Amino acid sequence: MIAPQITWRMRVALWIRSSVLPDLSHAASLARLLRWYTPRAISAEWAALGPQEIIAVVERHLSTCHRMRGRRCLRRGLLVFYFLHRAGYPAVLHLGAFHRPQGCALAHCWNSLGELVDDPPRDPIVPMLEWSGASGNQALQRFSTPYGFAANVSSGGSPVASLLNPSNRIVVPTRVDHP
Secondary structure, three states: OOOOOOHHHHHHHHHHHHHHHHHHHHHHHHHHHHHOOOOOOHHHHHOOOHHHHHHHHHHHHHOHHHHHHHHHHHHHHHHHHHHHHHHHOEEEEEEEEEEOOOEEEEEEEEEOOOOOEOOOOOOOEEEEEEEOOOOOOOOOOOOOOOHHHHHHOOOOOOOHHHEEOOOEOOOOOEEEEEE
């Protein structure tokens, strides 16, 4: 699908959000990133586009953005989530972890909007977080999950268990990558 033409204000909003994201993703917690990339208002300009058009606009922009290397799926997921919500679509941002044969756990980030799934994981994945942009305590359950979920990934001490700290909270891995 060819990305639609967008206004200069839409380009500036996309450029600003994508320009600061690489630095923010290294300096801020995931909880802060989720709050900062959850818009408070709907934009009439973005609402004029369909969800697949918004994804195409973000994808086209990111294809020329050299600062988006590393943690690409997280950054792409946050941008798509932000602009889908800016248009009024109830997208859900997902974060999950999967075990790699090399013994490391990797994470992946993707969006869903009903039946539309943007950048789905290619391997079986353990869901860790679903963010719909809701406000209040429900949104900041802070990734609570029982320790037992890691046993479903592999037997004999799953590397995914290293994502959990003693307070039963998921710790975002330093490397977020595609499978």
